[in-house]
Amino acid sequence: xxxxxxxxxxxxxxxxxxxxxxxxxxxxxxxxxxxxxxxxxxxxxxxxxxxxxxxxxxxxxxxxxxxxxxxxxxxxxxxxxxxxxxxxxxxxxxxxxxxxxxxxxxxxxxxxxxxxxxxxxxxxxxxxxxxxxxxxxxxxxxxxxxxxxxxxxxxxxxxxxxxxxxxxxxxxxxxxxxxxxxxxxxxxxxxxxxxxxxxxxxxxxxxxxxxxxxxxxxxxxxxxxxxxxxxxxxxxxxxxxxxxxxxxxxxxxxxxxxxxxxxxxxxxxxxxxxxxxxxxxxxxxxxxxxxxxxxxxxxxxxxxxxxxxxxxxxxxxxxxxxxxxxxxxxxxxxxxxxxxxxxxxxxxxxxxxxxxxxxxxxxxxxxxxxxxxxxxxxxxxxxxxxxxxxxxxxxxxxxxxxxxxxxxxxxxxxxxxxxxxxxxxxxxxxxxxxxxxxxxxxxxxxxxxxxxxxxxxxxxxxxxxxxxxxxxxxxxxxxxxxxxxxxxxxxxxxxxxxxxxxxxxxxxxxxxxxxxxxxxx
Amino acid sequence: xxxxxxxxxxxxxxxxxxxxxxxxxxxxxxxxxxxxxxxxxxxxxxxxxxxxxxxxxxxxxxxxxxxxxxxxxxxxxxxxxxxxxxxxxxxxxxxxxxxxxxxxxxxxxxxxxxxxxxxxxxxxxxxxxxxxxxxxxxxxxxxxxxxxxxxxxxxxxxxxxxxxxxxxxxxxxxxxxxxxxxxxxxxxxxxxxxxxxxxxxxxxxxxxxxxxxxxxxxxxxxxxxxxxxxxxxxxxxxxxxxxxxxxxxxxxxxxxxxxxxxxxxxxxxxxxxxxxxxxxxxxxxxxxxxxxxxxxxxxxxxxxxxxxxxxxxx
Numbered sequence: 001x002x003x004x005x006x007x008x009x010x011x012x013x014x015x016x017x018x019x020x021x022x023x024x025x026x027x028x029x030x031x032x033x034x035x036x037x038x039x040x041x042x043x044x045x046x047x048x049x050x051x052x053x054x055x056x057x058x059x060x061x062x063x064x065x066x067x068x069x070x071x072x073x074x075x076x077x078x079x080x081x082x083x084x085x086x087x088x089x090x091x092x093x094x095x096x097x098x099x100x101x102x103x104x105x106x107x108x109x110x111x112x113x114x115x116x117x118x119x120x121x122x123x124x125x126x127x128x129x130x131x132x133x134x135x136x137x138x139x140x141x142x143x144x145x146x147x148x149x150x151x152x153x154x155x156x157x158x159x160x161x162x163x164x165x166x167x168x169x170x171x172x173x174x175x176x177x178x179x180x181x182x183x184x185x186x187x188x189x190x191x192x193x194x195x196x197x198x199x200x201x202x203x204x205x206x207x208x209x210x211x212x213x214x215x216x217x218x219x220x221x222x223x224x225x226x227x228x229x230x231x232x233x234x235x236x237x238x239x240x241x242x243x244x245x246x247x248x249x250x251x252x253x254x255x256x257x258x259x260x261x262x263x264x265x266x267x268x269x270x271x272x273x274x275x276x277x278x279x280x281x282x283x284x285x286x287x288x289x290x291x292x293x294x295x296x297x298x299x300x301x302x303x304x305x306x307x308x309x310x311x312x313x314x315x316x317x318x319x320x321x322x323x324x325x326x327x328x329x330x331x332x333x334x335x336x337x338x339x340x341x342x343x344x345x346x347x348x349x350x351x352x353x354x355x356x357x358x359x360x361x362x363x364x365x366x367x368x369x370x371x372x373x374x375x376x377x378x379x380x381x382x383x384x385x386x387x388x389x390x391x392x393x394x395x396x397x398x399x400x401x402x403x404x405x406x407x408x409x410x411x412x413x414x415x416x417x418x419x420x421x422x423x424x425x426x427x428x429x430x431x432x433x434x435x436x437x438x439x440x441x442x443x444x445x446x447x448x449x450x451x452x453x454x455x456x457x458x459x460x461x462x463x464x465x466x467x468x469x470x471x472x473x474x475x476x477x478x479x480x481x482x483x484x485x486x487x488x489x490x491x492x493x494x495x496x497x498x499x500x501x502x503x504x505x506x507x508x509x510x511x512x513x514x515x516x517x518x519x520x521x
Numbered sequence: 522x523x524x525x526x527x528x529x530x531x532x533x534x535x536x537x538x539x540x541x542x543x544x545x546x547x548x549x550x551x552x553x554x555x556x557x558x559x560x561x562x563x564x565x566x567x568x569x570x571x572x573x574x575x576x577x578x579x580x581x582x583x584x585x586x587x588x589x590x591x592x593x594x595x596x597x598x599x600x601x602x603x604x605x606x607x608x609x610x611x612x613x614x615x616x617x618x619x620x621x622x623x624x625x626x627x628x629x630x631x632x633x634x635x636x637x638x639x640x641x642x643x644x645x646x647x648x649x650x651x652x653x654x655x656x657x658x659x660x661x662x663x664x665x666x667x668x669x670x671x672x673x674x675x676x677x678x679x680x681x682x683x684x685x686x687x688x689x690x691x692x693x694x695x696x697x698x699x700x701x702x703x704x705x706x707x708x709x710x711x712x713x714x715x716x717x718x719x720x721x722x723x724x725x726x727x728x729x730x731x732x733x734x735x736x737x738x739x740x741x742x743x744x745x746x747x748x749x750x751x752x753x754x755x756x757x758x759x760x761x762x763x764x765x766x767x768x769x770x771x772x773x774x775x776x777x778x779x780x781x782x783x784x785x786x787x788x789x790x791x792x793x794x795x796x797x798x799x800x801x802x803x804x805x806x807x808x809x810x811x812x813x814x815x816x817x818x819x820x821x822x823x824x825x826x827x828x829x830x831x832x833x834x835x
Contacts, residue, residue: 262795316598387596
């Protein structure tokens with residue numbers, strides 16, 4: 001009985017093995033003469049699968065400012081200019097060079113030649129003009145493009161943007177949203193339809209989008225930058241954090257976005273995987289409402305609170321994948337950052353002294369609101385800040401709130417109480433960052449201060465980098481003396497990938513740009 | 522794993538047997554049902570152990586913050602995720618530290634007060650509410666009974682955890698809300714039991730006798746019916762405490778529990794959720810405490826039920 005069974009098993013095995021051999025042998029065996037075909041026939045299709053944390057709501061990048069959506073089309077729809085991956089400098093894209101006129105009212109851009117869209121349309125000044133007009137008309141970009149005037153076509157590859165007023169952050173606005181769209185195709189489909197079948201000039205062209213499942217792109221052979229590294233790129237939607245890491249570990253996906261700090265070690269400890277991090281754009285602070293009749297209205301108390309909180313301790317919560325703020329809202333690398341300012345290094349003794357000097361030797365009571373389950377480690381950060389403040393004698397009543405409720409209170413109610421903790425994200429341009437606290441903004445929770453508002457306005461109008469820097473340094477000095485709240489940290493954005501993936505450049509603006517990414521496989 | 526249960530069954534049988542042997546002499550007419558039942562309860566060593574664990578939990582709950590080895594709320598991120606020195610032999614944190622560098626041992630003891638406070642207060646609220654509702658429904662009958670019985674059905678048809686999540690999500694997590702929600706959703710269990718007993722008791726001769734002497738409805742309910750149901754309520758209370766402790770843990774795990782710096786065992790488990798593979802002790806230690814406490818309360822409840830069961834005496 002057993003013997004016969006074994007014979008049968010061997011027979012089946014043999015059959016399977018020979019069949020397996022046969023199928024691998026055939027392609028090379030059939031075309032012995034055609035050397036070109038032989039080599040490409042053996043090489044299997046190179047596919048890059050990305051495990052993405054969110055399903056895009058739209059694939060039209062110009063109608064929204066959500067980096068997680070724009071990432072999906074970042075290698076399909078290119079921009080005129082780009083932010084450098086880490087910092088606030090502007091790098092060329094489809095615009096090769098540019099210059100402001102002396103009065104700062106005109107920006108002339110020289111465009112790249114020989115670029116075509118996936119549908120065959122040609123990229124030229126008309127296309128650039130059309131694209132800039134879409135940007136101007138797009139509501140989410142309005143606050144940054146309101147000074148933009150007429151756009152003129154000078155010749156086939158030169159375009160000029162006119163401004164109503166000199167605008168220092170114009171290039172940053174372009175760095176964030178100068179998406180190049182095919183005029184004829186876009187005009188025919190409209191913004192909504194375009195979102196279902198985007199066309200651009202990038203190395204990967206759109207194939208299909210299955211809602212809540214995946215978006216597929218394939219190589220565009222006529223790409224101006226040469227043949228793309230991958231034959232296909234697939235964005236798979238995996239919203240569950242743990243599932244994304246698991247998919248990466250078993251090799252179902254090659255790259256994942258939005259790795260949580262708690263899972264970073266899992267990736268670090270796996271020899272087949274690599275963790276890539278970059279300082280993010282979400283600036284976490286404990287803001288105070290200094291308009292209230294409350295001890296936090298006293299700048300000395302706010303400075304004391306800054307000394308009381310250990311930034312390094314908060315960074316340690318993230319296993320080092322974060323960086324502390326240096327007593328100012330701007331980060332190193334951004335125009336206006338001043339390394340000479342007091343960085344409020346952890347000093348609870350000094351905090352107590354300052355509190356005593358301000359007239360609160362026994363501390364005071366305050367509420368601290370913070371959102372939970374919205375940002376990585378938000379609850380932990382809130383608890384940590386509260387514990388640090390308790391340690392210098394401030395009695396903190398913690399109010400953790402569901403994010404929707406937190407947001408509602410912030411938008412609808414006059415005040416959030418004396419203190420609340422959360423993170424605000426903006427592109428890394430000094431104007432875009434500090435203008436959050438301009439006159440009338442919902443983020444402005446300090447008594448009207450003309451010095452501050454003038455500096456914000458002045459910085460906006462300057463096109464000269466050195467003058468801009470001086471203006472923002474002045475503003476940072478004021479906010480160091482009279483802190484907006486407690487300067488905390490900026491967590492890193494984390495990506496996990498297979499070690500085979502090379503040349504992946506993470507970007508501070510959280511857009512995943514795969515145009516240069518290659519593989520060693 | 523399962524021998525304690527078997528021994529417990531055996532002990533129970535023996536207790537019953539012993540009780541039946543000694544019945545003719547021991548059961549004096551002056552000895553009350555309650556005293557006899559309590560004596561039966563303490564005859565089992567399983568009940569003693571259960572009681573011991575509960576008492577230890579209570580002692581933990583009343584330990585002042587200052588007596589704890591470390592400050593349970595002071596953070597120290599530099600010392601986060603330290604493994605328990607109990608096993609590794611190094612460091613000065615017997616049970617390790619959590620994600621913010623707080624001592625797990627101190628926090629576990631500190632959390633006991635909130636864990637007990639929430640479940641015990643909730644049980645008190647639901648007991649009072651449920652008993653009142655059940656008593657009036659069973660005693661008065663008629664339209665009041667119809668309404669209350671339907672309310673009980675509706676309440677029991679609703680999953681407690683789901684209802685609590687909904688209410689807490691709207692009202693916001695806080696200690697008081699947690700107690701109120703748990704107390705208000707659990708009344709129906711008491712009401713159903715009490716109503717059933719009251720329905721049958723109100724037909725008894727001694728109730729008729731009381732009514733004939735002119736006793737008010739309130740007096741009859743409180744002095745004649747309630748004492749006869751009390752033992753069932755006490756038993757129900759123990760099970761309810763255990764169950765609410767678990768519900769509280771589940772809600773706290775989901776982040777709907779008490780607000781920091783207060784903490785419960787459930788929120789401690791929730792806090793270690795993302796670190797379970799790197800630092801098992803953050804969740805495992807409070808998890809063990811919940812398991813032990815709930816098991817102990819359940820065993821005590823079982824013991825009480827058997828002890829109060831009139832059939833067990835004979």
